Every structure is written in structure tokens, then in C-alpha cells.
Amino acid sequence: MNPAIQMEPNMSDPSSAPSGRTRMLSIRNLSKTFKLHMLGGVELPAVSGVSFDVLQGEFVGLAGPSGAGKSTVLKCIHRTYLASSGEILYASSRQGKLDLARLPEPDVLELRRTEIGFVSQFLRVIPRVGAQDLVAEPIRIRLGLDAPAAAARAAELLDRLRIPRRLFFAYPATFSGGEQQRVNIARAVAWEPRLLLLDEPTASLDAASVETVVELFAELRRGGATLVGIFHDPELLERIADRTVRIGDPG
Numbered sequence: 458m459n460p461a462i463q464m465e466p467n468m469s470d471p472s473s474a475p476s477g478r479t480r481m482l483s484i485r486n487l488s489k490t491f492k493l494h495m496l497g498g499v500e501l502p503a504v505s506g507v508s509f510d511v512l513q514g515e516f517v518g519l520a521g522p523s524g525a526g527k528s529t530v531l532k533c534i535h536r537t538y539l540a541s542s543g544e545i546l547y548a549s550s551r552q553g554k555l556d557l558a559r560l561p562e563p564d565v566l567e568l569r570r571t572e573i574g575f576v577s578q579f580l581r582v583i584p585r586v587g588a589q590d591l592v593a594e595p596i597r598i599r600l601g602l603d604a605p606a607a608a609a610r611a612a613e614l615l616d617r618l619r620i621p622r623r624l625f626f627a628y629p630a631t632f633s634g635g636e637q638q639r640v641n642i643a644r645a646v647a648w649e650p651r652l653l654l655l656d657e658p659t660a661s662l663d664a665a666s667v668e669t670v671v672e673l674f675a676e677l678r679r680g681g682a683t684l685v686g687i688f689h690d691p692e693l694l695e696r697i698a699d700r701t702v703r704i705g706d707p708g
């Protein structure tokens with residue numbers, strides 16, 4: 458069992474990283490405030506003063522009470538949200554150190570195509586693309602496999618995740634929540650992203666599927682990937698993460 462080291466935001470010391478290991482993410486004083494235009498521009502601070510590091514190859518869990526800002530932190534890293542202040546330094550394999558809090562949008566899109574993946578509880582369904590094609594597409598484009606090889610790899614992943622073969626050509630928009638989530642995970646791990654962000658990826662899965670997903674994440678890590686994840690099940694988090702960063706209560 459992996460020890461879960463509790464580390465409060467702001468307590469990470471940049472010099473504490475073991476020498477020789479790349480700091481994949483270095484988050485400093487990250488804050489995100491939402492401006493609610495529908496409510497006359499009232500400002501709602503979601504997170505403030507969050508600082509932590511993630512080393513290359515680590516699996517770091519984010520924990521904290523509901524509403525503490527865990528998803529917000531993850532979305533700021535993925536740039537679904539733009540940070541209000543602070544730094545999110547990311548060590549890109551091709552572009553060196555980048556600040557995801559300030560990076561121009563085209564560069565963010567390029568990173569999402571080539572380095573950084575995201576799995577949420579919800580599948581962002583592409584209409585009229587079948588499940589197998591949905592998973593094969595990033596394998597073909599990002600790993601450079603030809604169409605038959607990509608289709609075979611996609612089928613292997615979907616089989617492992619117990620998606621019935623009769624659904625391979627069906628559109629995931631009509632799938633059950635758990636089926637959608639498994640297709641989502643297959644698509645996210647298929648192209649072997651360098652950094653994978655996970656927002657409750659196992660929330661609606663049965664126990665057997667959770668175990669398969671845990672294996673898939675372990676395989677990604679053996680390939681050198683770094684993972685940052687939120688899990689609704691604290692026992693699962695403790696089992697699979699190297700350590701946990703706590704995101705405190707807002708305000």
C-alpha cells in the first residue's frame with residue numbers, strides 16, 4: 458500500500474524535490490475567482506493560495522471537502538479555467554517550462570493534442586462517432602498507428618473495459634453513464650498522454666471496472682506518465698496515489 462503523505466497547500470518547498478527528478482508541475486499561489494455576471498458581477502473565490510509540486514512519474518491525489526476547489530484546480534491546470542493569479546509551471550517535453558496560467562490559447566490546444574489529457578466524470582460526446590472510432594482516433598493521430606492497428610488497439614481497450622462488442626459501432630451519446638465513463642477513460646489513456654488529469658474518473662463504475670481502470674493507470678505510469686487525480690473513494694485514492702495534496706476550504 459502506498460503511504461499517503463498529507464501536504465497542506467502552501468507547505469510545499471520547491472527545494473524539497475529529490476534532485477534529479479523533473480518537477481512536472483509547480484503550482485504557486487494559485488487562485489481562481491469566478492465573476493458571476495448573471496448576479497450583477499458578484500465575485501466568488503473558488504480557491505486561493507494553492508501551492509504544490511508534482512514530480513515526473515508521480516501519481517498525486519487531490520483531496521478536500523466538497524466545494525473546496527479540487528475540480529477548479531484541475532481545470533486551471535487543463536486550462537478549462539483560466540487562473541486568476543499565481544503560477545502553474547509545466548515542464549513540457551517539447552517546449553520547456555511553460556506557465557499554464559498565462560500560456561496563449563493555441564499553445565494550450567497544442568499541449569492538449571500532444572501531452573496533457575483530462576478525464577472527467579462526463580463524456581464530451583462527439584455526435585455520430587462510434588465508440589471504437591472515438592477511441593481509435595487519438596491512437597491513429599497521436600501515436601501514428603495505421604487505421605487497422607488503431608482499431609485493434611481500441612477494441613482491446615474497450616474489451617478490457619467490458620464494453621459489449623455490439624456497442625462498438627454505436628454512438629456513446631446513448632450509452633449508460635458507466636459505459637460513457639469507460640469509453641471516456643479508454644479514449645484518454647489510449648494515446649498515452651504524458652500528464653493525465655482525472656476528475657472522479659471512477660465515480661459511476663462497478664468494482665470490476667474500477668480494478669481495470671486502476672490497471673490501465675498503472676500501465677500508463679510504467680510508460681512514464683504523471684497523473685493528478687480526484688477520487689470520491691478515499692480508500693481507492695490511498696491505494697493508487699503516491700501522496701495526497703489537500704485543498705482547503707474556500708474563504
Ligand SMILES: Nc1ncnc2c1ncn2[C@@H]1O[C@H](COP(=O)(O)OP(=O)(O)OP(=O)(O)O)[C@@H](O)[C@H]1O
Nearest residue numbers: 491501502503521522523524525526527528529530
Ligand atoms: N464555472 C463556475 N462558475 C462559478 N462558480 C464555480 C464554477 N466552478 C466552480 N465554482 C465554484 O467554485 C467552488 C469550488 O468548486 P469545485 O467544483 O472546484 O469544488 P470541488 O472541490 O471539486 O467539489 P466536489 O468535491 O463537490 O466536486 C464552488 O463553490 C463552486 O460553486
Ligand SMILES: [Mg+2]
Nearest residue numbers: 527528529687
Ligand atoms: Mg469536483
